[in-house]
Amino acid sequence: MTLKTFSSREFNQFVSDAKRAANEGPVLITDRGEPAYALLSIKDYYKLAGNQLSLADALAQRDDDADFDFDAPTLDVTFKAADLP
Template sequence: MPTTLSSREFDQDTSGAKRAALSGPVFITDRGRPAHVLLSIEEYQRLAGGNASIIDLLAMPGAEDIAFEPPRSQIQTRQVDPS
């Protein structure tokens, strides 16, 4: 279950909010309305896909259905000046 703190509560117990974020998101409110969410770095990376390797991404279900046609590379040669 997510934790909800007012901005004032967050300011008064930042360490407690960080501990709570290890168990799930911590919603921080301004004037009773959600304004921010505190997450552990692991949860953020999971949501953002920050730890996924290309192998993990290619192994995802449905990955074979994703259209991917990169542009052909245009390699040009040029003279080298050995001086």
């Protein structure tokens, strides 16, 4: 995997070259000489992101579809009556 660097100006002028370079590996886009952005092919992005289940998706699963076990902790709380004036 190769790492190619484009300045912001080069990236704006040569977008097609940057996209082709992203097929070979990550492309860093610099702003004032400092890395500011990374361009990845969608294949590399999916590999990096993995198949992680978001919290929202996990909470939205029905019990029979869940692929993980979760036992909520129980709270041992004692309530007392409030003293109202």
